[in-house]
Amino acid sequence: MRGSNNGIYYRTYDLTTETWNSWTDAPGSTPDPPAVAVLDKGLHLVVRGATAGQIWHGTVNLNDNSFSGWSLFDGATPSAPALAANSTHLCMVVRGYNDAIYYRSTVSQPTRGVHGKSVPAGTTLSTPGVAMAGNELHFAVRGSNNNEVLA
16 A cells, blocks of 8 residues: 555455454555555565656565565556456556556566567556456556546
8 A cells, every 4th residue: 555655555464364464664655556466475566656657566475574675667657557467477557658558467576578568459548457367367447538438
């Protein structure tokens, strides 16, 4: 979550025991809510940086609650990124400065070298909503044409 100070915080809740872990802060700040997804016992966080729309990725090890630190991705976005995962892939989706929708998909942890691909004939004025079902990545966006919804 993004705190009132623009800091980035994470916390877990155990559905079985109905107990909470303490809030932990990740260093840095973001102007938007972080995007999160779980893959390989890691809570992956992707945020838009406070400077020039840079995109940063970090992972919380869910075994010991330790944070990996931040890695900078190539590219930038004018709005918050979105993140989704299935059992083998992590997919990040962003809105480009040209309002096109871009995604990158990778097995396990994303790396700087995985370049985004454009979604054909897709534009949006805000952060895309994304979800994964099996091997399919699903998008829902606010359209740039009279605010109609495209899915």
